Structures are given as C-alpha cells and as structure tokens.
Amino acid sequence: MKTTSIKSTSMPFTHATRAALGGNDPVSPPQGYWRFAWRHQQGANSVLFEQRAVVVNLGLFGALLVASVIYLSLGSVKVAPTTVLKALVGNADMMATFVVQELRLPRLAAACFTGAAFALAGILMQTLARNRLATPGIIGIDNGATAFAVASIVGIGVSIAPPAMALAGATTAAVLTFGLAAGSGTQGYRFIVAGIGVGAVFGAVTQLLLARVAIDTANAAYPWTVGSLNARPSGALQLLMLGLALGLTTALALARSLTLLRFKDATASGLGVNVKRRRLEVLLLSVALTGLAVAVVGPVGMVGLIGPEIARSLSSSRGVPLLAATLAGALVMVLADLAGRTLLTPIEIPVGIVTAVVGGPWLLWILMRPQRSYT
Incomplete structure (x- = not known):
C-alpha cells in the first residue's frame, strides 16, 4: 500500500493534481494497483493498494475463517457448523455452547496467535538474513526460549514465570548466535551454522533438566x-x-525498509535506510515474537518456515508479504492442531510433531532446489 498527499497550497495545479482533486483527467494507477483518492481542506490524498496482495490476504483470511469453523466443529463431541455459529453468539444449547466457547475457542485463539507470531517472526528473520532458512527455530531462538521456560517449570531456584523466562531465553540465544557468527553478521551460512549449534546446545540443556x-x-x-496447545x-x-x-503494527510500519533490506547494504543505505538501526529493530521484534509464542505453545519452529513460504508463493515479489505470512502461519497452526486432535x-x-512431519520434507525441498537470489 502506498499513500501520496497533494496540497493545493504548495504544488502547481498540474494534470496530476487536477486528477487527484477530482478533475476530468484521471490519473491511471501503476499496473497491478488500485488507486483510491479523496479530498480534504488541505488538498487531497490517494492510496495505492496492490491488487494481488489484497486478493491473497482476503483469500488467506477466508481460508482461516473456514478452518476455524471446522476446528470448532470437530472433536470427540461433534458440533454442526451452523450450531457452531449459533454457539459463538450464545444461541445454541448449553452443551454446544460450553464445548465451543469454553473448550475449543480458547485453544483456537492460541493456535491462531501463536502461528501468526511464529510466521511473522520467521519472515522478519529471513528478510534480515536474506536467507529462507534463517527462521527463529532453525537458528536456535526457539530452543533457547524453551530451555529457559522449562527451567522455570522444573524448579531450579528460579521463580520467574515461563513467559518472562522464554523471552530471556530467546534473547540469550540470539545474542550467542550473533556473537558466534562474528564478522559475518546475519548473512551467509556461518550465521545459520552458528544458530544450529546454539540450538543444539540449548536442546541438550533442556533434556538435561x-x-x-x-x-x-x-x-x-x-x-x-x-x-x-494442550497446556x-x-x-x-x-x-x-x-x-x-x-x-504486526511495527512490522507494517517498517515494510518499506524491509523491502530495501533484501538488497545489498550499500543499495539500502543509498535509498535512505539506516541499515544498522533497522537490523537491530527487526531482530528485537523477531526475538520478542518468538519468545511470546514459545511461552504459550513451546517450540513449533517449522511454522516460521512454512508460513512465509506459502505467503511468498502466493504474493508478488514487489515487497515482503508480512500480512500474508502472518495469516498463513495462523492457518498452518490451526490445521496442524486440528489434525493432531x-x-x-x-x-x-x-x-x-505434526508441523515437524510436514515441515521436514518442506525443508528438504528448499535445500534441494537450485540456489537462487533471495530477492
């Protein structure tokens, strides 16, 4: 989405301004975009929406709604889809309302939000590293958050709640990975190998505990x-x-910078991006989302790989499909938990386990494909 503003007091009344202010000469939007314009006292504004992105996001959102209704319908006690809709507003019988609202709806919410957080963190980390394998799960952030959360549960003299410990573990794993990667930054396979090693260490710590x-x-x-999602x-x-x-709000605000970060640092800097600052912001955002998601469901790292891949396969290459990846991650988590139940x-x-069974072959497919530029 792109927004432009035209002020009648500061710009000459050209062909473009006449069109934006409702003149007879319409401004044609770029190919593949819809343009919406409106007037106000200071001038006029126009907004560009990428057609494919709108269609993809609406399609994923519709698929998520359908999957959610099926999720609420199936289980040891089956509830008809029409009854599910009635139960959501409290118009069904007592048993159906209890099953839908008290038993399944909270778990559905947990599946949606954790899947969305994992996928958003995944596409942020992939963009930061310019590598489709650089998800929080693969570079050890998931395992770090899990080890710290397990430490708070099994009782080793730490009284901090699991969510706070998960955030601390995710941050620790990220710091160790960056430290071991040394001069390579977030690019190259040294960063990935360092993350795998950190994840293995934290996995061993978890088993030891x-x-x-x-x-x-x-x-x-x-x-x-x-x-x-059971506990x-x-x-x-x-x-x-x-x-x-x-x-998500912060990521969407950084969407333009994320698009430019897919290019070389010199190119991004030349286009006005403070590369070091943006990298730190994206890294902190990815770590925070991962830690919060792990605090709810534990390590489900493959969602951070599958969700962004689905989004990229459906979206155009003009930008980073943040919203599509978020919706795809939620959809993957809902379907995986439904299958597990x-x-x-x-x-x-x-x-x-369900996402690992699905994501393992997907990871092998990514590795076996011919290498190509991340951008």
Missing part, C-alpha cells in the same frame, strides 16, 4: 519440549495477543 527431576515434574514440562500458562495468551498486535482420536498428537 528433564533428566534430573522427578517423572511427574518432567511430564509437566514435556509439552514445552515438543510444542503443544497453556494463564496470562501468556493475553500477553501474546498484545505483543502480536504491537509487533482428530487423526488418532482419542490419542492427541502435539502440534509441534
């Missing part, structure tokens, strides 16, 4: 190691919702 506690305590912390800490989802709202009923498969 679980091995040294009683079996009941280890079982309580187990969902954090594989990713599960959500109180308050963590509300914190994630707030963080995602702020994070229903495929082997009454056995429930953690959502992290």
Whole structure:
C-alpha cells in the first residue's frame, strides 16, 4: 500500500493534481494497483493498494475463517457448523455452547496467535538474513526460549514465570548466535551454522533438566519440549495477543525498509535506510515474537518456515508479504492442531510433531532446489 498527499497550497495545479482533486483527467494507477483518492481542506490524498496482495490476504483470511469453523466443529463431541455459529453468539444449547466457547475457542485463539507470531517472526528473520532458512527455530531462538521456560517449570531456584523466562531465553540465544557468527553478521551460512549449534546446545540443556527431576515434574514440562496447545500458562495468551498486535503494527510500519533490506547494504543505505538501526529493530521484534509464542505453545519452529513460504508463493515479489505470512502461519497452526486432535482420536498428537512431519520434507525441498537470489 502506498499513500501520496497533494496540497493545493504548495504544488502547481498540474494534470496530476487536477486528477487527484477530482478533475476530468484521471490519473491511471501503476499496473497491478488500485488507486483510491479523496479530498480534504488541505488538498487531497490517494492510496495505492496492490491488487494481488489484497486478493491473497482476503483469500488467506477466508481460508482461516473456514478452518476455524471446522476446528470448532470437530472433536470427540461433534458440533454442526451452523450450531457452531449459533454457539459463538450464545444461541445454541448449553452443551454446544460450553464445548465451543469454553473448550475449543480458547485453544483456537492460541493456535491462531501463536502461528501468526511464529510466521511473522520467521519472515522478519529471513528478510534480515536474506536467507529462507534463517527462521527463529532453525537458528536456535526457539530452543533457547524453551530451555529457559522449562527451567522455570522444573524448579531450579528460579521463580520467574515461563513467559518472562522464554523471552530471556530467546534473547540469550540470539545474542550467542550473533556473537558466534562474528564478522559475518546475519548473512551467509556461518550465521545459520552458528544458530544450529546454539540450538543444539540449548536442546541438550533442556533434556538435561528433564533428566534430573522427578517423572511427574518432567511430564509437566514435556509439552514445552515438543510444542503443544494442550497446556497453556494463564496470562501468556493475553500477553501474546498484545505483543502480536504491537509487533504486526511495527512490522507494517517498517515494510518499506524491509523491502530495501533484501538488497545489498550499500543499495539500502543509498535509498535512505539506516541499515544498522533497522537490523537491530527487526531482530528485537523477531526475538520478542518468538519468545511470546514459545511461552504459550513451546517450540513449533517449522511454522516460521512454512508460513512465509506459502505467503511468498502466493504474493508478488514487489515487497515482503508480512500480512500474508502472518495469516498463513495462523492457518498452518490451526490445521496442524486440528489434525493432531482428530487423526488418532482419542490419542492427541502435539502440534509441534505434526508441523515437524510436514515441515521436514518442506525443508528438504528448499535445500534441494537450485540456489537462487533471495530477492
């Protein structure tokens, strides 16, 4: 989306201004865009919407709504889709309303917001590193957040709540990865290898913590190691919702800079981007989103890989598809958790295992494809 403003007091009344102010000579929008203009006392404004982006975002949002209704319908107690809609507004019978509103709707919200946060963090990190493999899960941020959260659960003298510990772990993993990458920054495979090594260390720490506690305590912390929506800490989802709202707003505000960051640093700087500052902002935003999501569901890193890939395959290459990736991540998480709940009923498969089964072949496909420029 691009916005232009025309002030009648500061610009000559040219062909373009006449059109923007409602004259007889319309201004044709660039190919592939819709243009909307309106007048006000100071002049006129116009907004450009990319047609493909609008269609893709609306399509993903519609698919997410359909998947959400199916999610609320299926389970050990099946509820008809029409009854689901009635239950959402409290017009269904007591049992259906309880199942939909009290049992399934909170879990659906957790799936949507965690999937959206993982995917948004993934596409931010990929853009920062100019590498499609540089998701928070692959470079160790997920494992760092998980290790710290598990430490707070199994009890090692730390009384900080899991969400705060997850944020601390994500930050620690990011700092270690950047430190080990040294002069290579966020580009190149040295950064990826350093992240994989940091993730492996934190994964080993998690297993060590679980091995040294009683079996009941280890079982309580187990969902954090594989990713599960079955046990959500109180308050963590509300914190994630707030963080995602702020994070998505910030990411959209940085959309132009993110588009330019896909090019070389010299090119981005020449086009007016403060590269170092933007890299730090994007990194902090990605780490915060990852930590908040891990605090709710545990490590489900493959969503940060699958969501952006779906968004890029559907969107044009003109910009970074932030909103499309966010919606795609939410859709992937909802479908994965639905499959985990229903495929082997009454056995429930953690959502992290489902996404790993799907994301593993996807990762191999990315690695086996001919290398090409990230941009």
